[in-house]
Amino acid sequence: MPNEKVTGLARFYYATCYSMKGIRAAYSHEPAFRYEVFGALVLVPLSFWVAQTGMQLGLLIASCLLVLMAEVFNSAIEAVVDRAGLEMHELAGRAKDLGSAGVFFTLLMLVLIWGGIIWDNAQASM
Template identity: 90%
Template sequence: MPNDKVTGPARFYYATCYSMKGIRAAFVHEPAFRYEVYAALVLIPLSFWVAQTGVQLGLLIASCLLVLMAEVFNSAIEAVVDRAGLEMHELAGRAKDLGSAGVFFTLLIVMLIWGGVLWDNLAVV
């Protein structure tokens, strides 16, 4: 059985194209993702001013990216559930609620990391 899959640098190229397609789809079709992108566009540059160490900078930026990642996963769950059927079903609602809870937890992580970094940096002053 021949292997028709692309390998090497071409695979990386195509995987990157699919990822960009997914990011674009999230931005076009998901208002929550757009709001979180706008927040990241404010917070990520701000992190360069707030952070006093490389570790702090990494944590501040990574927490913002984590929210975007969780929102993309949540949107994927919602799309699959909606594709399966539009009728109300307890498991479909639970799947969507669980995806939303994942996004909520990542937003808490952002608040904890940013709050902790600000607390540490203000305590130094």
């Protein structure tokens, strides 16, 4: 039987199943992802209290989701590099360091967004 591409709602269903499988794998195998999930579980509800506009709420929540997204990409890079071989190689180390840097930048962005919004809201209430 030829390998046919699934389309329509079935494609959406399977894509969602693969995404959930990836999230479970990240949570099961990546301690950093678990820490960031716990952080998001604190920050997302807090964002409803901090935000004064819908735009602020969206930015606060999006910054939390971007950290999780970057960690998933970083974990994917690490998994592929580890699958390729466990011996030390300059390019493997560079790939892992670059993935980690991506996570660092999203964490920095989260701090800047949260800090900026909290600062603006404090200035507005003075």
